[in-house]
Amino acid sequence: KQEVTQIPAALSVPEGENLVLNCSFTDSAIYNLQWFRQDPGKGLTSLLLIQSSQREQTSGRLNASLDKSSGRSTLYIAASQPGDSATYLCAVRGRDDKIIFGKGTRLHILP
């Protein structure tokens, strides 16, 4: 059974710093991995989608990498801003076609 773990559960960093969020999954047989942002009480905003054949995707200040063989993904945020404060969720789509979410990392950027 696929399990998705995100570390750390919470993170506070000063504005301007670069940071890395981690996601690990137990079953490497995945179709894709997706990073989302969720603001308090709100729905999901898709940030980056990485297909299993890809190693990374970039969008603006965000870069996500995927190492399928080791069951890991990282989300790199450059030059963090207070507006980046949110919960970041990692989700993998497995061979059973289901999407499994991690519990998320609550990020707080200190002004």
Add this chain to the structure above:
Amino acid sequence: GAVVSQHPSRVICKSGTSVKIECRSLDFQATTMFWYRQFPKQSLMLMATSNEGSKATYEQGVEKDKFLINHASLTLSTLTVTSAHPEDSSFYICSAEQGRSVDNEQFFGPGTRLTVL
């Protein structure tokens, strides 16, 4: 990108009543829609998968008679929480997929917060 809407965004109801939540794909036809729920400080959990014109497939532990799902058209799926109780209070999110390829991206709705008094 593709847009998925949900209605209502918030609903408060009394215990024992039924609540219907709509999920619509606005600019594409969704062969498959998914329903998730999220309890406070927990991850999203898949409840059921619905394919247009057929019965929904429910995940283990989700009562199909309590959470009625109807996917009557390629742009609309509804989730009805029957005889709602306070423990059903949660954040319900739907997603929709165009076509049926595993490379397809799922597009998520904004969610519906249900509070049962």
